[in-house]
Amino acid sequence: MRSIVTCNPDFEDLALSEVRRASPLCSVCGKLAAGVLLLNAPFESLAAAWRAQPPIFVRHVCPAHKEVLLPSTGDAERLLVLLRAACAEAILPSLKPAEPFSVQTRIFAGDLPLKSFDVNCALAELVTDAPLAIRQPRQVISVAIGRLNTTLSAWLGLSSAADNLSDWAGGARRFAREQGCISRSEFKLLEALEVFGVALPPRGCALDLGAAPGGWTRVLRERGMYVTAVDPAALDPRLLSDSGVRYRRLTAESYLRIASEPFDLIVNDMRMDARDSARLMCAYARLLKPPDGMAIMTLKLPETKRGAVLKSALSILASSYQIVRARQLFHNRSEITLQLRRR
Numbered sequence: 001m002r003s004i005v006t007c008n009p010d011f012e013d014l015a016l017s018e019v020r021r022a023s024p025l026c027s028v029c030g031k032l033a034a035g036v037l038l039l040n041a042p043f044e045s046l047a048a049a050w051r052a053q054p055p056i057f058v059r060h061v062c063p064a065h066k067e068v069l070l071p072s073t074g075d076a077e078r079l080l081v082l083l084r085a086a087c088a089e090a091i092l093p094s095l096k097p098a099e100p101f102s103v104q105t106r107i108f109a110g111d112l113p114l115k116s117f118d119v120n121c122a123l124a125e126l127v128t129d130a131p132l133a134i135r136q137p138r139q140v141i142s143v144a145i146g147r148l149n150t151t152l153s154a155w156l157g158l159s160s161a162a163d164n165l166s167d168w169a170g171g172a173r174r175f176a177r178e179q180g181c182i183s184r185s186e187f188k189l190l191e192a193l194e195v196f197g198v199a200l201p202p203r204g205c206a207l208d209l210g211a212a213p214g215g216w217t218r219v220l221r222e223r224g225m226y227v228t229a230v231d232p233a234a235l236d237p238r239l240l241s242d243s244g245v246r247y248r249r250l251t252a253e254s255y256l257r258i259a260s261e262p263f264d265l266i267v268n269d270m271r272m273d274a275r276d277s278a279r280l281m282c283a284y285a286r287l288l289k290p291p292d293g294m295a296i297m298t299l300k301l302p303e304t305k306r307g308a309v310l311k312s313a314l315s316i317l318a319s320s321y322q323i324v325r326a327r328q329l330f331h332n333r334s335e336i337t338l339q340l341r342r343r
Helices: 009-022 043-052 076-090 116-124 186-195 215-222 252-258 274-287 306-317
Strands: 002-007 027-033 036-040 058-064 066-069 101-107 139-148 151-160 205-209 226-230 245-248 265-268 294-300 321-327 335-342
Touching: 002 009, 002 043, 002 151, 009 036, 009 043, 009 058, 009 306, 027 139, 036 139, 043 058, 043 151, 058 139, 066 076, 076 116, 076 151, 101 116, 116 139, 186 215, 186 294, 186 335, 205 215, 205 274, 215 226, 215 265, 252 274, 265 274, 274 294, 274 306, 274 321, 306 321, 306 335
Parallel strands: 101 139, 205 226, 205 265, 226 245, 265 294
Antiparallel strands: 002 036, 002 058, 027 036, 058 151, 066 151, 139 151, 294 335, 321 335
């Protein structure tokens, strides 16, 4: 049984460590693209392990129940005929009737005369007893097409969407740039709120550490929170005229010495050593309202000794917080995002 895992290409080593903890006998068959690995590892064992303890660095996993060898020179219709036949034989008999499904195709061969949309439509048309639900499927038909050495193949699998670690193909959650968007860092917070299932308290109070230029503050204001934005750098002028934003032009360390009011949420996307950021967040834990005060932060990881730095930072945070979730999200780069709850 084979599986396909996806991760940030720069963190393949840490992702593979997570795979081997979940399935010690696994091996790597090959790489379909940067950060996309075909494994000799049973999907069911990976899914079971990660239901109990979700990985941090593996963003997406899907089964490869059926491999189909494809002709390198075939036209689009010929390729679709082969894919339809494989899906009808190996996938449709196991599809659960009446349960919403989607087809998620990723193509890693650039010269193929097919688009993902073509495959999605062709296979979805085969399903007659389950509703198509692209946004929130319960079950997913996964298709990956690429080359190992010079052999062009397609790998098809069927799984519960919850076991794939993401509802999105390859974990690639993309957002449309909203009107008024201040910075691309907003996508990190949007993705974290969605992936972690965070329900922000209406008219709650949030503290944004290292807020400038104000992307995360804008996201929180759009969701009805009052925000204290702390940063010695300038905030976007559009936020300065917002009566729901209180700007403190200070470092986070300086603001800590004068802060006393409680907050429902503290967010931190500052560029600093992960261990120093963890210590700072521990000092701020006293400002979170009990019992549901929550924090969302990123931990920036170095190029070397990343595992050791992360372990140290998490240990520091554990003294003041329950670490609810830790994930390297699609919009993270050399960092991970954490959801924390005050102890």
